[in-house]
Amino acid sequence: MFELSQIRCFVTAAEELHFGRAAARLNMTQPPLSRQIQVLERILGVPLFERTSRSVKLTPAGRVFLPEARRIVWLAESATLAARKVAQGDAGRIGIGFTAVSGYSFLPQIVAQARARLPNIELDLREMVSSQQVEALQTGLIDIGFLRQPLERNEFESERVVSEGLVAALPTGDPRLTEPELTLKAFDGSPLIMYSREGASYFHNMLLSLFAEANVTPDYVQQVTQIHSMLGLVRAGLGIAIVPRTAMSLQFSDVHYRDIATTPATPVELYMVWRRGNSNPALTPVRNLCAEVAPKTV
DSSP states (O other): OOOHHHHHHHHHHHHHSOHHHHHHHTTSOHHHHHHHHHHHHHHHTSOOEEEOSSOEEEOHHHHHHHHHHHHHHHHHHHHHHHHHHHHTTSSEEEEEEEOHHHHHTTHHHHHHHHHHHOTTEEEEEEEOOHHHHHHHHHHTSOSEEEESSOOOSTTEEEEEEEEEOEEEEEETTOGGGGSSOOOGGGGTTSEEEEEOTTTOHHHHHHHHHHHHHTTOOOEEEEEESOHHHHHHHHHTTSOBEEEEGGGGGSOOTTEEEEEOTTSOSSOEEEEEEEETTOOOTTHHHHHHHHHHHSOSBO
């Protein structure tokens, strides 16, 4: 099998049709160049050049072989460049797990910025609840996860990227829309669409704590996992809901949002999490971009 160095020698000599000039282009002397081409001709079993004391020209076999040889050199150079880009973090693939809320709040901005600034890095986006993201991080299915709570484990690192408040989602015609101020007391005894204990434990536990502190007992009419499902039920008039502020980007007709005066300013947090020791070179540039693009406070 021939070697890349032999192909380079052939292509250069074919372009120059002069062994002395070809050797100079390759920063070598003429005898080694001639030997490389002779070895290539023996491997191929055909002469590639017709040599006389006055001229050098390609044989018919050499003319056919030249474009393919150029392609071999181009592929080798392209493969080398691609490998170097990956090693430097300028190219590659990164798996990102995200929750539904992050998917329609800041994730579109991350994707747009990545396309513009990291065009050679492929983003593999996967919508997952937090428990699924933890498993995917452990197995390497994803490189970055967006979770509601940092993982208190030595195998992970995390950075808070978003802090946001809570708002009430009310259907058209709800009398609370006309009140000058909305407090948690307004939810006492009211039909409320609650977060599932199993599928959305972060929000479920947060609301239970807030209601307990305010001595409020809503009427839990449904429990769901995803916020867009919750807002659909609000729109249908089944009840009211409390959602993170980023959910306001979901413009459901007949669903209106109001601030809740008696809730903490930014109780809802989102963390970017990655596995410690992850050797993916694309991780650092994508992680830095996510931290830059994600809003710190909503």
